[in-house]
Amino acid sequence: GNSVTQMEGPVTLSEEAFLTINCTYTATGYPSLFWYVQYPGEGLQLLLKATKADDKGSNKGFEATYRKETTSFHLEKGSVQVSDSAVYFCALIDFSGGYNKLIFGAGTRLAVHP
């Protein structure tokens, strides 16, 4: 079945460091890919998405490119801030059998220190 694998955390960085969180997926078709972020005590917020190969999603300085050849959707940010500390989830939409069924990775906790 479809699945998402992302790097284990926690990832600990100093402010202004470069961030990469790896995400790879397995899918039978051509899924849409997402990054969601969860701040402490809150639900998930959509950070960015890409709907087809070579699409680049971007938001708030974060970017991710849909790479069909490597089945990857790595999240990057050039200069992280303390306020970026959160848990990041890579996800894909599985359309088999219905709509809006997101399949999530395990999540990667990011801690940014001043």
Place this chain on the structure above:
Amino acid sequence: KAGVTQTPRYLIKTRGQQVTLSCSPISGHRSVSWYQQTPGQGLQFLFEYFSETQRNKGNFPGRFSGRQFSNSRSEMNVSTLELGDSALYLCASSLGTPANEKLFFGSGTQLSVL
């Protein structure tokens, strides 16, 4: 525009009891989906409702059920609670049209089963 509202925010129950969680979607949204989040299993899809009909269901036992009302509000019920049902239950709403939908998540209901 009000976001997705989940009530209650916290709930403590004992084994064998049953519980009902509520979700009010964003006005105009007709789709409501439910996810279970645990440290061990991560985020897992429970089910999705659209216009009072269940369109999609995850791999959970029959103790987990839900329904949606004509105003799109949804409830989720878990009967005969087990310790392993302790989790954060997240509700997400969307317009419900197919393909690459953006889901809006509530802050969740934290259920503790003692």
